[in-house]
Amino acid sequence: MEITKLNISLVESNVVEVFQYVAVVIQHKKRYFYCVDNTILKITESEYNFVTANPYLYYFSTALKLHFLVQEKIRKHSKKSTNMLSFIYNLISSLNL
Numbered sequence: 001m002e003i004t005k006l007n008i009s010l011v012e013s014n015v016v017e018v019f020q021y022v023a024v025v026i027q028h029k030k031r032y033f034y035c036v037d038n039t040i041l042k043i044t045e046s047e048y049n050f051v052t053a054n055p056y057l058y059y060f061s062t063a064l065k066l067h068f069l070v071q072e073k074i075r076k077h078s079k080k081s082t083n084m085l086s087f088i089y090n091l092i093s094s095l096n097l
Contacts, residue, residue, distance in 0.1 A: 001026065009057065023051075
């Protein structure tokens with residue numbers, strides 16, 4: 001197993017630091033993963049190679065593509081959590097407890 005820490009950032013350094021973070025790529029046998037905080041994506045070997053060689057966010061970069069995929073996964077998970085909380089709240093409200 002090979003684990004590599006990447007410093008993901010924008011090409012231009014004068015932009016807000018919110019776009020600077022640490023990601024981890026993992027290679028285990030013929031499987032590849034991209035991890036940011038608690039979010040893990042399965043990626044291809046070519047995505048692994050590209051993002052490892054070039055961890056910068058700019059048009060058409062693999063790092064930017066993976067950045068958007070991580071953000072989308074976080075939004076979907078957040079939306080599901082919000083929907084479940086709303087469901088539970090509405091259920092409890094309807095029971096007049």
